[in-house]
Each structure stands twice: as structure tokens, then as C-alpha cells.
Amino acid sequence: MHTDARRLAVFAAVTVIVVTSSLIPVPATPDQASPTDVLPPGSDKSAHAAGYAAVAYTMGRALPARWRRGGGAPPLVALAGVAAAATALGAGVEVAQGVVPGRDPSALDGVVNAVGAVVGALAWRWRVDGAARADDA
Numbered sequence: 001m002h003t004d005a006r007r008l009a010v011f012a013a014v015t016v017i018v019v020t021s022s023l024i025p026v027p028a029t030p031d032q033a034s035p036t037d038v039l040p041p042g043s044d045k046s047a048h049a050a051g052y053a054a055v056a057y058t059m060g061r062a063l064p065a066r067w068r069r070g071g072g073a074p075p076l077v078a079l080a081g082v083a084a085a086a087t088a089l090g091a092g093v094e095v096a097q098g099v100v101p102g103r104d105p106s107a108l109d110g111v112v113n114a115v116g117a118v119v120g121a122l123a124w125r126w127r128v129d130g131a132a133r134a135d136d137a
Contacts (some may be wrong), residue, residue: 007058011062013057014055015055019093026102049115051113055120056083056117060082061079061124075129079125083120083122094106
């Protein structure tokens with residue numbers, strides 16, 4: 001498989017996992033355990049941040065090479081675009097949770113999704129910039 005196609009496949013897989021896990025209905029009956037029942041309080045926030053960091057990082061990696069290296073757009077524009085797109089995905093998922101049984105949209109989750117998206121986009125740019133510096137050496 002070509003490198004660009006593989007990167008796109010990884011991004012698609014990560015995104016499907018994050019979105020699907022965010023939209024799975026949670027049991028509403030007390031005799032069925034919810035995934036949140038076995039986790040410490042607040043730990044879902046770290047899962048949100050990690051999930052959207054992974055989405056943003058793999059999204060950046062899936063961009064065409066000229067964008068990854070800043071040739072098609074200034075690096076800051078590519079960075080902001082990746083962070084904004086991953087944040088928009090997270091916001092859309094939070095809104096969609098309003099119609100999923102046992103799920104509730106949360107503004108705090110949306111903020112944590114955005115923080116994760118920014119961290120993932122920064123990690124992607126740091127990796128791209130580090131690789132460019134190594135090529136120049």
C-alpha cells in the first residue's frame with residue numbers, strides 16, 4: 001500500500017474508532033453496567049483528549065506531502081486547519097450525542113476535545129518540523 005494511502009487509512013480508522021466509541025448508546029437500566037461505572041471520576045476527559053489528539057495527529061499525517069511540509073500552505077495555516085477540523089469533528093460528535101440513548105452532550109467534553117485536537121496538531125507539526133531539520137543536517 002502506498003504511504004499516502006496508508007496514512008489516510010490510519011486516519012480513517014482512528015476517526016471511526018473515536019466517533020463510534022463516542023456514539024455507542026449507554027445502557028439506561030441499573031442492572032447493566034455502563035463503561036463509565038468502572039472508570040474513576042473524570043477519567044473520561046483524558047480519553048476525550050487522547051482521542052482527539054490522535055485524530056488531529058493522524059489527520060495531519062494524512063495530508064498531501066506538500067501540505068505536510070508547508071509547501072501548499074504556510075505551516076501555521078496547515079496547523080490551524082488540522083486543529084480546527086478535529087475540533088469541529090469533536091463538536092459535531094458532542095451535538096450528535098444529544099440523540100443517543102444514555103449519552104448527553106457536554107460543553108466541557110467539547111473543550112477537552114479541542115484541547116486534545118490542538119495538542120495532536122502541535123505534535124504533528126513538531127514531528128514534521130523535526131524531520132525537516134534532520135533532512136537539512
